[in-house]
Amino acid sequence: MNKAMHETAKRLFSAAKKVRPEIEGPADLARALNQSEQTINNWSYRGNGVSKVGRLAAQKILGISATWIEDGTGDVFAGSTDHKTHTHHASITASKDGVIVKSPTRQGRNLDDSNTEPGPDIKGKYPLISWVQAGAWETIVDNFAPGDAEAWLGAPVSVSKSSYYLRVRGESMYDPAEPKSFRHGELALIDPHAPAVNGSLVVVRLDDEAEATFKQLIIEGDRKYLKALNPNWPNRIFEVNGNASICGVVKGKFVGGY
Incomplete structure (x- = not known):
């Protein structure tokens, strides 16, 4: 018998798909949040659901409220009712002295390592x-x-x-x-x-x-x-x-x- 998906993971998947319709499964969500696919599966079917670090990553990257993911209360999207205006700060590259350089992010590392850095300020x-x-x-x-x-x-x-x-x-x-x-x-x-x-x-x-x-x-x-x-x-x-x-x-x- 298949194990039911944790409610926090259900909420995360449903909201993430609204932000990025191309997100269909664990692999897509993993790429969007800079996580491993195994981490996404662990959130879905093991333990207590989406971890605190995962909820905060979803809020920062996709604009989904960490509180809403945790217990379903409040607005689905953090700071705005229009989820289409949220941008992926951790995936932005910027121009510096004529050379395009990556913004501070730890590509390929699990965010559960808690070794993240803030993205660049948004100018407009x-x-x-x-x-x-x-x-x-x-x-x-x-x-x-x-x-x-x-x-x-x-x-x-x-x-x-x-x-x-x-x-x-x-x-x-x-x-x-x-x-x-x-x-x-x-x-x-x-x-x-x-x-x-x-x-x-x-x-x-x-x-x-x-x-x-x-x-x-x-x-x-x-x-x-x-x-x-x-x-x-x-x-x-x-x-x-x-x-x-x-x-x-x-x-x-x-x-x-x-």
Whole structure:
């Protein structure tokens, strides 16, 4: 006979799925909370349910009230009735001196070790938009309504008020040997007013395309090139002249997805 899931784990799973619909089972929840899958199973079927450290991690990372997980009382989501506004602080990377670096977090370690550090301060909230919107951002930003964005996410660094997020598509900007590269599905924070210099990761709109694209800017003398970070990408580097407009410079990313 299968053992029933602990009530605290039931509450955690139900709320976590509202925050991140892609969470379907223990493995998904483990990744979201930086836990091992065994730890999630222990919370579900052994002992006294979700541990105190686990409840606090769920509150910090997913915005789910630790008190509600424990006994079902109070609001489901901590500090806000709108769970969609919560961001994953421990999975944010920030830009420092032009280099994207990981925020203080202990990836791969169980939070029950109690060896955690706080994430970066959130500087403001910015829209998650489409690549078509990014290509026309200069003309639509002044009339952009809150409901036009897929979501509004916090930024771990100071950026201009016109900044936005994009969800990276494909693997052209992923290099396993390059820490500042991006996997498919990660969210890039873009500042349209940041200076684009040699080596910057930029969002660019080519004149004959409606959607923006994401590449590294290479400047050699008077010549400019766009480069895919993936070393195995076909046509990895190509030259651009007056046929490209820079829509913004990457300042940070969410490595945990949204």
